[in-house]
Amino acid sequence: MxxxxxxxxxxxxxxxxxxxxxxxxxxxxxxxxxxGQTRFSEFRDSxxxxxxxxxxxxxxxxxxxxxxxxxxxxxxxxxRSSYHLTxxxxxxxxxxxxxxQWSDEFNPTVxxxxxxxxxxxTHEKVELAFVPMGDPHSDEVAILPxxxxxxxx
Amino acid sequence: MxxxxxxxxxxxxxxxxxxxxxxxxxxxxxxxxxxGQTRFSEFRDSxxxxxxxxxxxxxxxxxxxxxxxxxxxxxxxxxRSSYHLTxxxxxxxxxxxxxxQWSDEFNPTVxxxxxxxxxxxTHEKVELAFVPMGDPHSDEVAILPxxxxxxxx
Numbered sequence: 401m402x403x404x405x406x407x408x409x410x411x412x413x414x415x416x417x418x419x420x421x422x423x424x425x426x427x428x429x430x431x432x433x434x435x436g437q438t439r440f441s442e443f444r445d446s447x448x449x450x451x452x453x454x455x456x457x458x459x460x461x462x463x464x465x466x467x468x469x470x471x472x473x474x475x476x477x478x479x480r481s482s483y484h485l486t487x488x489x490x491x492x493x494x495x496x497x498x499x500x501q502w503s504d505e506f507n508p509t510v511x512x513x514x515x516x517x518x519x520x521x522t523h524e525k526v527e528l529a530f531v532p533m534g535d536p537h538s539d540e541v542a543i544l545p546x547x548x549x550x551x552x553x
Numbered sequence: 554m555x556x557x558x559x560x561x562x563x564x565x566x567x568x569x570x571x572x573x574x575x576x577x578x579x580x581x582x583x584x585x586x587x588x589g590q591t592r593f594s595e596f597r598d599s600x601x602x603x604x605x606x607x608x609x610x611x612x613x614x615x616x617x618x619x620x621x622x623x624x625x626x627x628x629x630x631x632x633r634s635s636y637h638l639t640x641x642x643x644x645x646x647x648x649x650x651x652x653x654q655w656s657d658e659f660n661p662t663v664x665x666x667x668x669x670x671x672x673x674x675t676h677e678k679v680e681l682a683f684v685p686m687g688d689p690h691s692d693e694v695a696i697l698p699x700x701x702x703x704x705x706x
Contacts, residue, residue: 411667411701413656414584414649420660422577432569465659486660494681495569498651503566506618506641507573507699517683526683528647529690530670537682548564 420464423494425449425457427499430466430485430492434543435553440480446551458483466492494528497541501528511548518542573617575647578602578610580652583619583638583645587696588706599704611636618635619645647681650694654681664701671695 410416421427429443437443444454461467466489473479500515517526520542531537545552563569574580582596590596597607614620617640626632653668670679673695684690698705 411662411664411703412584413653413666413668414580415659416656416660416662417652423582424575427567427575429572433618433675440602491655491659494655495648495651495703497683498648499570500566502644502647503569506644507566507569509564509569509663511564513566515566517686519683519685525686527690528555528651529684529688529692530650530672530682530694531682531684531690532672533680535677535682537680537684539682541683 403416420460420466421495423457423460425453426461427492427496429454429457429461430489431496431539433483433485433489434493434496435469438484440481441481443483446494449553465489465546491539493541493543494539496543497528500543509548514549514551516544518544569684570648573613573619576610576613576650578606579614580645580649582607582610582614583642586620586636586642587646587649588704591637592638593634596636597627613679614642618642644692646694646696647692649696650681653696666699667702668702669697669699671697 421430425447427445428447432443432446437446440454440458443449444451458467462469462483464526465486467483468486471479475550497517500513500517504513508540509516518524519526520540522544526538527540574583578600581600585596585599585611590599593607596602597604611620615622615636618639620636621639623635623637624632625635633666650670651672653666657666671677671694672691673693674677675695676695679691
């Protein structure tokens with residue numbers, strides 16, 4: 401976060417998370433990866449992010465272990481890179497889900513939710529709650545298209 | 554988020570949340586407000602954020618209903634403004650808590666956590682989990698200084 405004089409800054413988990421995903425576009429790249437996108441052109445075209453910025457953001461996310469870079473080659477084309485969420489990257493669904501839930505309550509649209517938090521197996525709606533540490537609980541979630549979505553994923 | 558061509562963008566809850574708190578410093582201002590800070594000078598000095606940027610971010614957060622602006626006057630001083638979390642702003646603890654929890658699992662430090670998620674009444678540790686929608690659950694959390702914290706709040 402730049403010139404923080406807060407001596408506690410690099411220990412704070414919020415700062416540490418923002419260091420990785422706090423720049424513009426980063427969380428939306430993760431969102432689109434959660435939706436199944438893997439290719440540079442998919443991220444660029446769906447987000448409208450300039451190529452040089454996308455390159456930089458993907459580099460940061462790979463360096464931080466959020467995305468894993470792999471190679472693929474389509475017939476007749478040169479080798480290209482694809483980007484796949486690691487376990488750490490997939491776990492950022494927790495942060496995305498928190499934003500979805502906060503927006504649903506405090507900043508909703510008339511169209512209904514674009515994304516719905518659901519049990520990955522049953523697709524029943526779920527929500528984030530605070531439970532006693534160590535209690536058995538689910539940290540699994542699927543983020544599915546809702547009634548307000550114009551996109552499919 | 555600027556020039557998004559994603560037609561779904563302004564419906565997406567993640568985009569809608571980032572529109573409000575996605576700029577640099579915004580979530581750290583909210584974090585510090587959660588810790589009890591209310592004054593411009595407190596935010597500026599603890600974060601090291603330039604005054605003009607802090608003014609802009611506070612304005613955005615007030616306009617979005619995250620912070621409420623009030624006036625106060627200390628003896629011998631001119632009237633100044635203080636900034637107080639609204640219900641909507643306090644609820645952003647959900648997003649902060651998600652970042653704390655993700656960092657604890659995937660990006661910890663050797664110093665231990667700077668912040669701990671706890672039950673507001675008992676101070677027992679809690680964690681975020683996905684529970685069935687509509688089930689009784691707690692959405693209350695206190696974010697307390699942990700062993701890795703160099704700050705107090």
